Amino acid sequence: MLLFLTSCTSINNQPEGTVTNDNTQTVVPVQPTPNQLSDDYYRALIVDGKYQSSQNRGVSLDLNSSVNMKAFETDLLKVAKKVFPTDQYFFQEGQIITKEMALSWINRKSEDNPQGLNPESNELIDSTDRSPQYLSQIVEQDFMIETEKGFELGGIAVGLAMNQIDYYNVKDSNSNLNFYEQSLDLETILKEAKSYGNEIVSRLRDETGVESLPIVVGIFLQSPKDSLASGNYVLEGKSTEGRTVEEWIQRNEKRILFPTFDGEETDVNTQFNNFKNEIQLFFPNLSGVTGVGLYQEDKIISLHVDIMTQFYGQTEIIAFTQQITDAANRYLPKNIEIELKVESINGIEAFLTRSENTQTFNYHVFE
Structure with a gap:
């Protein structure tokens, strides 16, 4: 099966080089991977003969340890499968949240970065008084469906990696880096995570083609960076439509x-x-x-x-x-x-x- 990509949210089986709307577009051939290893895995979409990496790759997988990086990405697929079955959807790495968007959202809110989700800095160093950074990273996964016209975006999963410990460093008067740790309260972490999740859903609804798609949100709690066991997803929610998550469900899972x-x-x-x-x-x-x-x-x-x-x-x-x-x-x-x-x-x-x-x-x- 050989189909064609004509926009960021749809793939049509029009002849190569045709015009499909008022704007002239270059039509790119797309096909799913021919084999599915098992029902546990999605078939991926291959665009113009290449696997499509995430728009914010390199940002979304920068966590405090390699075991957290792996679990953050792979466990989101497990959360998503409850809403997007592997026999009905095809997988594509996130194409909506760009690198610039992700960096802006992850960084602290400030006059120069009004889109920041982490709280504004209070310029304090001591961990008992400092305003911490709760949100560490964001990952997006897209799930495509096949229609009579080809493939189109059928849903999105977003994972938010939250800090249990905020690791930070400060330069002293001699420009030497001093490293600090700030332990965070779990109840506050989850409260902030839900707030971030709702805000991200609202922002995604403003993107073309996402206005009425189901959006799954998973909250991942990172383990300490010296732990050999990774963190895990502690909350999951879904927005069928509208600008917030309809219900948050606690996940009883641990490593x-x-x-x-x-x-x-x-x-x-x-x-x-x-x-x-x-x-x-x-x-x-x-x-x-x-x-x-x-x-x-x-x-x-x-x-x-x-x-x-x-x-x-x-x-x-x-x-x-x-x-x-x-x-x-x-x-x-x-x-x-x-x-x-x-x-x-x-x-x-x-x-x-x-x-x-x-x-x-x-x-x-x-x-």
């Missing part, structure tokens, strides 16, 4: 780093420690074994494990992978998705996965 050392012992932490001890006895030259469990409604649904080791030889990695498979089957939680990576300074040495409600691991040892 927990294993092994845990604070709080009371849990079954999953005990299982993880047993797994860790088993593989360390077999292969003592491990640099570290950590896991991140994803919980929904206080129940673990997936576990991703990273195993760092020194690389000695292919036969050792093969033997180690076999031992990991056996230990994982014996100790790690049943009936959840599990992913294990064995890494060294040379990169990934082995990769193992087990799908939900199955008992068999698939694996690959890299040569």
Whole structure:
């Protein structure tokens, strides 16, 4: 299927080079990716043979850690799928919010930047008195639908990354940078996030082609920058029409780093420690074994494990992978998705996965 792009919000199957409205436009060929890996993923639209990157890429993915960056983008897709099913919509990175718009909205409000969403600076340095920055980043995802005339924009998802800790720096009289941290109150964070979400919906309604489209808004709470576990989306809302989110829904979702050392012992932490001890006895030259469990409604649904080791030889990695498979089957939680990576300074040495409600691991040892 080969169709054609004629505006920022629609794609028509007109012959290449035709005029489709009062303004002369260059018609660009567009087609969806021919394959869909699974129902969990959207097919993407390819414009003129190229994948269309976000209009504000480089701004939207500048968070305080790589694990937050990944979760901020990929988890928004999970939020969006509730409104935009993968068998009815095609994916395109955000094309409405430009780099200039995103930077303006993320920065503090001021006389020079009246569009800023973060509060005006009070010029104070001490974290007890300073006016913090709550909003860290904005990401947009577009969802296209196929019509008799081609493809057109069918809905938008917007993610707002909020700070739990505001990291900032100030130059002293010798031009040396001094670094500070300001912990933020969760209730205030969520109050500000809802306000920002409503304002962004209102601003998007002023954009051509977005006046009556459904807009999904997700509120992402960043984890501290030294955490190996990412943050997560804590609120979601939808604006079917109008200039505000109709209802905010709290998401009971969190990520927990294993092994845990604070709080009371849990079954999953005990299982993880047993797994860790088993593989360390077999292969003592491990640099570290950590896991991140994803919980929904206080129940673990997936576990991703990273195993760092020194690389000695292919036969050792093969033997180690076999031992990991056996230990994982014996100790790690049943009936959840599990992913294990064995890494060294040379990169990934082995990769193992087990799908939900199955008992068999698939694996690959890299040569």
